[in-house]
Amino acid sequence: MKRSLYIITFFLIGTLNVLGQNQAKMANLSQKASIESIYVHYSNNLLLTGEYLFFRIDVINKKQSNYSNLSKLGYVELLSAKGDRIAIKKVTIKDGMGDGDIFIPTNTPSGYYKLIGYTKATRSGQFSTFFKDDIVIINPYTNEQKVFWPNNESTVDGNLEDLKSGAKLDNNSNRNPIELQLNKSVFSTRDRVELHLEAPKNLQGSYSLSVRKLTNSLTYSIKKNPFNAGLKNEKAINENNKVIPEVRSEIIQGTLRALNNEVSAANRKIAFSLPGFNNEFRIVNTDNNGDFAFNLEGRNLESNLFYKILDGQIQDFKIEIENLPILEVAEEEIPPFILTPDMENSITKRSVYNQIENAFYGLKPDTVLLENVKISEFGNKFISYELDEYTRFPSFKETLVEVVDNAWITNQGGKSSIFVRDTDATRETVGYEPLVVVDGLYVTDHQSVINYPASKIKTIKVFRNQYTFGGTIYQGIFQIETFEKDFFNLYADLYANLELLRPDVPKKRFKQLYGKEQEKSIIPDFRHQLYWNPDLRVKNAITVDYFFTSDVPGEYVIELEGFSDNLSPIRSVKKFTVK
Template sequence: MKKISLLLGIMVLGFSFPAKGQWIPQSPSTDKIVESTPPEQLYVHINSTLFFPGEYLLYKVYTIDGSVGKVKNISQIANVELISETGEQIFLQKVSLENGVGQADFFVPTTVPSGNYKLIAYTNWMRNFGDTFFTQDVVIINPYQAQQKNLLKKRDNFPHFQDSPEFETTRDQRNLMSLNKEVYGNREKVPIEISTGSGNRKGNYSLSVRKVSQLPAIERVTAEQLVNSWQKVGVESNKFFLPEVRGQVLKGRIIPVNGETGARLDDRHISLSLPGEKMFPLIVATDEDGRFFFNLDQKRIKENIFLEILGEGKEDFEIELQKYEPLNFDPSQFSSYSLLPEMQEEILKRSIFNQIENAYFQVKPDTLVSASRDTGFHKSIEVRYDLDDYKRFKTVPETFVEIIGSAWIRRNENGERVFEVRGLGNSINMEQLPMILIDGVLIQEHNDLIELPAQNIKSISIIRKKIFRGPQIFQGAILVQTNDEEFSNFYKKPYITHIQLNRPEIKKKYFHQMYSDVNSEKRIPDYRYQLLWMPKLEINGSGKTIELYTSDVEGEFEVVLEGFTEEGDPVSIRKTFSVQ
């Protein structure tokens, strides 16, 4: 805990960073962070290494604290990429890490061509330590595209891929997972018994039950293989990547619009607001070089963001965000999977099954896990006026005079109309203006609200308490909700930058097929290859029983349990059964 506190303190006390890339120059300050912060290592349990369009690449991320060897995260965000042999990025997903673990998935579309790919997982902190990323070779076969050149290359040393790539379960783990028999029928219940054994096997795990591919497949990296091969390395770059210890970091700087070199850039206030959300904006100040950064709360999952330069002279500057610095991978590091003529029948069969399953997706849906959001204020301090409950007035000034209490419009020393909110205890502070939010967007020009047609407004809420947001203080707040909540779609100002941020993936609860009455659901086809994906499986001292049902697909299936005990010991167990 002391190490993390020191790290946070150094970050808060004043780092500057360049506008290009997700890094800062290496310095004595960064050396202190390296000395005080343990290294991280990621393991990713992936459900397969061979995918077709219409299938899900499912995965769970485990973070290992290198100083103690246990599942425990320093970073709050993991980055997971899928890249091709040519360096094309198929996806970059950000995964929230809680208690050292996170989960996400990727639906393979028909636009992704056949080829050899690399799944790469890392944290921003890991980019300081050279080649320490988690990597897994993945193959995609896309029969819906005519061009298959990526998998038809002549391979001088085409490796032998087994039909069923297996890993050997260690002797002390073999009896930790068991099935009641080896052969099951279609749509039959399969109970999986997971025990803790004689040792302490309490921990965090993930469970995958999937048909063993009849096509050659690449070996999947196991938790045990990763831990046994990991080695700590020193800093290998003159660039220093800031760890995301408090959530996702958004960095940028302000630059003069006219290119003036002598313009003062420090102590300019920048706000971040979330359109459509009734949340207080985040506000930070720039450093002497005009640079700023926001630590984004994990619970703020919106992608639509407004960045706004505040105060006088705001029109003289514009915002420039840092760009992501891509990874570089040598194509020779990719697998050399190739299509063979004898694969045609199995490719056709699997493609048909996928199409049928996707046609019935609505009756087998995954569900999103809703996240609670920190709005920054409690409803108990808010007085809300739903305007339909009152006589409607044509203008906002009339509405405030006739309906809204503790707030009014006055003219300032420049003759401009501004809002004012009475403080608690009926105090009036004319030096501090209220915060104004319309559909979650921070409004600096009060006249923009004054001129808004009153018939477009659904409700107005007043908060009389002082509001402290970073370096700025507001005397209360006026929160306006429009009828369609689309104010942000047409609100444009030169000092506002509207961005779509790549936010962490939303957790899902994956579909778990249950057959209480097989006959009643007989008309719905069931061609699932993935019988079960359970990314969140916590095992206590008494063990656990997991039940699932087979599908109409016959053949060999594998049950794979991956994860780590509370003591940091890796667990990798594989069992198989047949469906006939």
């Protein structure tokens, strides 16, 4: 029987690996990237610290006039007026759409901020293109509010009156291409609001829906929307020519640095492990400059990445992950926000309500949408041994002898190694060691596995075919899953680790419900943002959705916005009252 040679080849896409990549093909990717345009829906452009900014990012293919299938990751940032990065979120893009949120910490200074949206594709050409809008953040816990004091030189005539009256809010509401109908116009607290959306067939699509409280004295300028912004993006000179578009999956780029003159970072082999429920494992080679790149499939969104230098000592090197540089956004005059004494009561109330809501956050959780399906990094052709189904033995050696077939321990020259019999079953060894992985960590020191308590091992999996992985041939795979996932803690000196910026975990937003029992609940409900649905699918002539009011009376606004399937800009607005 012939032995099968299984080859795993991890590639980014075609020649997308930066190691020896073809410049012509990279130029072609950048040209394709230039067809993408970004639009960011978001919940509110005036926020208090302690609140969430909810967003959805749309990636549009301008050339084909549809949602883009090029980029698989999108980025949304919050920049200060000086251009400092306050927050950055990476989100998974599916069918040209992704969503997430940014929490505004309570130590954020009051001031003007810029909300930025882009993909790596839109930042890989000669120019970076991106979505940008201005927002205001008020920190009610500090007296430092000079940034909002009147300044005649920068104040736009009539702005203060517009802000007080809220006249800026409904600038485009008369369009209402999709009609919003409510079951009534005045609601009580904790009341059910039924929303009917009437849309002609040519305006069907996916939209964001925001329902929030209006406070006329706390309104800032006109938020960008599909009508006044469309798909026209900002532009800046791109000073980083190493950005690789993420057209297949998430890409991690970095550089290996030598810490002394005795060693070189060029052409080194590094093993990366991302432990977790669905662990990911990569072996990559650095180029002549020590640069490397690899992709992650997104099955595991853990941020703690472990690595080993396979042909060097870990203490001789360090790794620097290539983070996206901050965009150089051109300075421009922005609409001012004027802080006036009559706003004090509204700000104080809203701040107190935020604190109460945050205190009860654990009782109103979002639902994580990660699939609870175990996907092996190396396929499913393993022979699996769930050790609790067998008689337990005190040592790892005894467990191999008594439970696990076709695997054993040898000792040559004082070195103990694990071996896996090949599929011919005729030879003890074929000259290659197996690929040994424990909880997603690549293990070269087999003695550390042999010494590990067998009682802590949950599962052993054996794959007997040869693998070529990262340019090295392995005689099979020997994979261990422990109960406590503590293997790294015992052998931390063998690895180094670093933190990655990973995509937001996909969530289903908490939706407050009230029935007869919930109406009696003593849990306070001081939501100002009653509802946020980043992906409301309008597929029929009439689409129905619903939400519940909170304990906060006042005027509220429903905002539906986005682009239809044929990219027609949509914005519809409806107000209602809670008493």
